[in-house]
Amino acid sequence: MADVMTDRTATLERLGRDRASVLRGLGFSDKIFNTLTWLAAVSVLLVLGAVFISLIIGAYPALQAFGFSFVTTAVWNPNTDKYGAFAPIVGTLITAFIAMLIAVPIGLGIAIYLTERCPLLLRRPISIAIELLAGIPSIIYGIWGLFFFAPFMKENVYPSLILAFSHVPVLADLFAGPAYGIGTLTSSLILAVMVLPFITSVSRDVFDTVPPVLKEAAYGQGFTTWEVVKNIVIPYTRVGLLGGVMLALGRALGETMAVTFVIGNADKLSTSLLAPGTTISAKIANEFTEAVGDLYTSSLIALGLILFVITFIVLSIARYMLLRLEQKAGV
């Protein structure tokens, strides 16, 4: 009897030990997995930090040589080793601005059509088709723009634009000839097509957050569809819409390959939108591998730093606004 008892306690003790060691093992592997995921999450932050630091180090020689005047000088001359970022900065801002001017109304229009008017059966196919525009790689827009769109605009659209505005004071300068086809306006139009799907998909998503009762109440009072959109849907979603627009703006500012193909990479500023221009990203893409000399390379990296800072600010604002909307929807 006593033997059996000691046997049983021994077995139990052994089982307990086994169990404890298994639990320890599990707890240990849990710790490892937890640490791994933590490290991965922190590495996202490290990437951003490393991008900033490496760009600052790379840009340091140029920033040291030119100081703040780097941003305000419009000279870009590898022969004399004098560089200023004014022309590409202005070019980037102008192309992105015109692109938004065109893409925002069209993108909103599509979202309004999809949420208010589109037959249910077509809603998904049309949404997917518009989103496919975002899936097409940038370089495809570039080659299409260079061989199809730019020649088309040069032949069919720009001559009449030049003619139509030739006697209007300010517009005559903006649309001054000759029409090369490639240039600021062509780039802006292609950018507009590229960012269109971002505006549409964000606006469609935020339109869907409008409580149906609000719209039904307005319809019940005799509002027309447009009045509901104008007075209920857009005011209700304006923060989210602005977030979507900023997101698209961030994309337009940093877009590289498409613009590189069709902007013409001119070194100086031109008042005409039809003339070749340049943007930060196009300048880097065109000149970086051919840049000789440390100051030249460093100036291009400084351009990259400026671009990164600008897009970082714009995208932060976009995220902040979309976050506010999510919190509102969550309450």
Add this chain to the structure above:
Amino acid sequence: MAVLTKDMARYGSRKRSSMIAMGLCFSATTVGLTMLTIILGTLVVKGAGGLSLAVFTQNTPAPGNDGGLWNAIYGSLLMTTIGVCIGTPIGILAGTYLAEYGRHTRLAGIVRFINDILLSAPSIVTGLFIYTIMVKPMGHFSAIAGAIALAVIVIPIVVRTTENMLLLVPNQLREAASAMGMPRALVIRQVAYKAAWTGILTGVLLAIARVSGETAPLLFTALNNQFFSSNMNAPMANLPAVIFQFALSPYADWQKLAWAGALLITVAVLTLSILARWLGSRS
């Protein structure tokens, strides 16, 4: 009576302006769809003209010679594969932290915010970044630098979709598994991952689609190579860079190959994103 007719007239004009506005919205949709059709149409017409068996069997030619895009296709496939293989595990683990271990922590909030910014950050900056930390110290362009640049782009896409998909897994599943005594790591790996794997795969497919068309980050890292090379420590040809070089050249046969390459990339990218969408809608 007079009031009524006036009201009706006003209602008529309101209805008219509504119809005009909605008509404009419809035209906007038509414009969007037309652009898609024109772009894809041009690609198919011009690209199909350049396609032949030689595109897949021969290397990029000198101007005036016959040739194909094989070295570029090979380089693109290789660098995309390596980039995705490096970026995906990091992305999935970071996404797991955001959705599971650290869901409500302050760190997760910051990572989420930064990740969303990296998601839309200009890819040319990624190219400059990898150039300064890899190409410059090594002293030469290399395929491995290109692959790592692509990995940097893959990470935020995978993080975002992994987190979103894990958040869709009902908490009751986790609670049930925890109640059985499963430690957290097992709950995540055996329960949450199993429930969300199609969604996570969608994210990986989207990431592949995105990086296979990326040009800007490869220009200063992998550069380009006129010949076939599988040396990861040397410049390597890749489709986007070849398209860039050939399209901007004055030679008609190079331009033709550029179009063929453009068609190949677009077909691959759109197939992947449609596949991802299909998989996403199924889960």
